[in-house]
Amino acid sequence: MKIVILLKTAITALRVNVLRSCLTMLGIIIGVAAVIIMVAMGAGAQQKVDEQIKSLGGNVFFVTGAFRQSGGARSASVVKINEDDANLIEKQVPGVEAAAPYLSASGQVIYGNLNWSTEIDGIDNRYFVVRDWEIASGREFTAAEVSRGSKVVIIGERVRSELFGASDPIGQTLRVTNFNATVIGVLNEKGQDARGEDQDDVIFLPIKTVRNKITGVTATNPKSVRFIQVSAYDGEDMGYIEEEMTRLLRQRMRIPVGGDDLFRIRNVSEMIATRAETIQVFNTLLAWVASVSLVVGGIGIMNIMLVSVTERTREIGLRMAVGAKPSDILYQFLIESIVLCGLGGFIGVMIAYGFVFIGNQYGIGAGGIIETQVVLLSLGFSGLIGVFFGYYPALKASRLAPIDALRYE
Amino acid sequence: MSQPLLRVRQAKKVYAMGNELVWALKGVDLDIYQGEFVAIMGSSGSGKSTMMNLLGCLDIASEGSIAFAGQELSSLSKNELASVRNQRIGFVFQQFNLLPRTSALNNVTLPLLYSKIPESDWLSRAKQCLESVGLASRMDHHPSQLSGGQQQRVAIARALINDPLMILADEPTGALDTQTGLEVMALFQQLNQQGKTIVLVTHEPEIAQFAKRKLTFRDGELISDVRNEYVKQAAKESAA
Incomplete structure (x- = not known):
């Protein structure tokens, strides 16, 4: 099979219904953008913390006099x-x-x-x-x-x-x-x-x-x-x-x-790191919530792919009649779904970059840092969603009997 | 005569309709030789469509044997049947079944997508096929920009692209007016003269007049198999 032709076929099929393809992608777009923005914010906060620790001079302790406690009452450090x-x-x-x-x-x-x-x-x-x-x-x-x-x-x-x-x-x-x-x-x-x-x-x-x-x-x-x-x-x-x-x-x-x-020793890096951990936990949570929207987007993809398979039953029948193997049909629809998700992921990444850029311009939050591996991971993950949620519709298409598919009204 | 292209022996096909078994074919014997132009006739429910599906490797017989070019079809897997359809059979349908929003050229090359023919040969092959059906000037047109007759000729070009042993046409004139239908039949006759085996499924006796041999099905049985003594020339009819 020629991958270029498969891609072309997929893009042609998606262009037939531009609005529908875009709306379907929206779920993935929002999901990917949200995940990347959340992770970027987390990374930004982390970097700020690292900078703070560094600006304190690295491994630093503060030694202060302790509060003296007598009978439950605290007074300022005497010693x-x-x-x-x-x-x-x-x-x-x-x-x-x-x-x-x-x-x-x-x-x-x-x-x-x-x-x-x-x-x-x-x-x-x-x-x-x-x-x-x-x-x-x-x-x-x-x-x-x-x-x-x-x-x-x-x-x-x-x-x-x-x-x-x-x-x-x-x-x-x-x-x-x-x-x-x-x-x-x-x-x-x-x-x-x-x-x-x-x-x-x-x-x-x-x-x-x-x-x-x-x-x-x-x-x-x-x-x-x-x-x-x-x-x-x-x-x-x-x-x-x-x-x-x-x-x-x-x-x-x-x-x-x-x-x-009668004294207190505090490790400043640790104090900041603890605070940073709280931020991290929060950001991770948000990223998870965002990834739920990715999954919801994936379900949208599956829904539309099922509709697409039904709509194009006759096309599937024709392709089978002229020699398409079940696996050819499976790949065709799978690639369509992957293209849909991949494209959605790509647009999502672009939006995330835009958001973070604007956010950094106006100094919103601690500033965002988009790491390449996060982008690649999100793109890979959205492709995976394409495979996961596109597989069932594609399988359904590949299992059609040619005569039934040809005669489908 | 030499070995038949299609050799059908006691072919039976049964469908389950709810709890009942319906015998669409009740044991058919048939030989079709290379270079023949066969019309399969019969009313709806006669079994002619089932016969066509079996001959076209779109379906397999419940019982009996069908050999295509010496190869027993019942033993083939789905993938092997697909490659038989791809390489040895060209299909023409009543509703043309062209891909919408796709140029005539790309419609014609569709079967090549599933073949092993190198991509570099696609264009020349497709052009040649479109020329042979008289559509060389319409290669970039989409189906919606073509008339019914032109669409059917694109479909015929598509059927020819893999240089098949047999063309299987299911009511190819069913969606066309009489004049255009005649033109399409003239094309089939021309292809037959060039040596292509053609199997035509139709319920119109007038269309069957253009075939060299007429098979008639009724209630799942082949009731008549006659040589057409007076083959009409569609080209002449069309000109008249």
Whole structure:
């Protein structure tokens, strides 16, 4: 049999009733488009999550002081962790790349006649290592600046653009809340974080500077930090590092066996991944619902193929009379059904591309990513639906007796 | 004489109509030789259509034997019967049975789709067949653009495409007016003169006049088998 002629025959037959063919395909079109769009949205959300995890600097832990519980009432963390904890973690826990102490505040910064409210963070250079964040221009802090608590500031891209515009900020004096600081560096643009907040809307000063000038020094914990951000080397066992940190901190805080931890260690990647999983489950569910519409489309195909076989009984009889074997008739109708589904699938893919493109243009949802394998899979699946739902009508056609088919009115 | 093209011995055909068995053919003996022009006649229900179905390999006999070119048909599978129909028999029907919205050329090549003849030969063959029925200029026309007589000639060209041993025509003039019918019969006579075996099923005695041999069926039996002494020439009748 010549496949080209079979395809031509199928297309001719489908063109005889264009409207009907189109309406029949609609089920498949909608089904395929829906499945691809759902999967694309899922992939988009997943990619966003991956980016967020990456923008946090990969394998990152947050170590914070825990809430202390007494008699059911919770109070803010009394036992605070400090810079020494960070140094200890970095030195003693194997696999740790850097442990960065971090203190945060917020306030107004002024340059010339412009002012801007932003986040004011106290850090040292290790923070840039943990966050995998590079200086775009200028320099990092020197050791002396960190230990002395100098009034030097490294600014985020957003702050630079808001206050300095086109002029070079390096060496300029920035008024930070109530003191003047010299701008020594500008950071690379980082974009939004997991919560959609602008990570570039920030300025960094040595941790000591922020503590002395803004947050204030507590007598009980003079080297207090808000949290320690710890990054592990790639490929390290995060579970092991978490255990080691826990062991180290418990020992250091002299927590007895069985006592509650006075600190909390959170693996950020895991937190985001958990959230991503929820999104994934939801998207998978939607994709399944969409694939049900594919099956419904398939039933529509079967319905129309049955009608087509009945309508063309005489044609089948003629073909058999001039020498078509039952298998020839079977293939003819099967290919017709596959063409119908395949074409529907193809149009569905095009519509999905259109939808995702428009969606991405207008920033709907997390953005969609259409993966080639999903497209191929959907096309293959719609072809399979063509085979599955076209087989019975085609079989029915092939089993007609030539004399009955020829005489069918 | 040599071996017959069709050799029918005690062919019987029974149909189940509800609980009753109806014998459409009650044991027919018949030989048809190469180059004959046979008219099968009979009223409706006489068994002539059943006979035609058996001769055309569209159906198989319930009992008895039918051999086509020495090959026993009852032993053949559906696929083998299909290839006998494809390669050795050309069919012409009362209602032409052309594919709608398909050019005359593609209608003629339809049987080739199911043959082993290479596609490169299709066009030349189809052109040749359409020329032989006088439709060379209408190759690209669709059936709806052709008259009844022209449609039937396309159907005859289709029957000729595989160079069959026998042409089986079922009431080929039934849907045509007298004049066009005569033209079609003239074409059959011409093909017969060129050596084609033709078996014609008809209930019109006038049409049977153009055949060389007349078989008459009644109630499932062959009641007469006569040589037509005065074969009329359809071409002359048509011209008159």
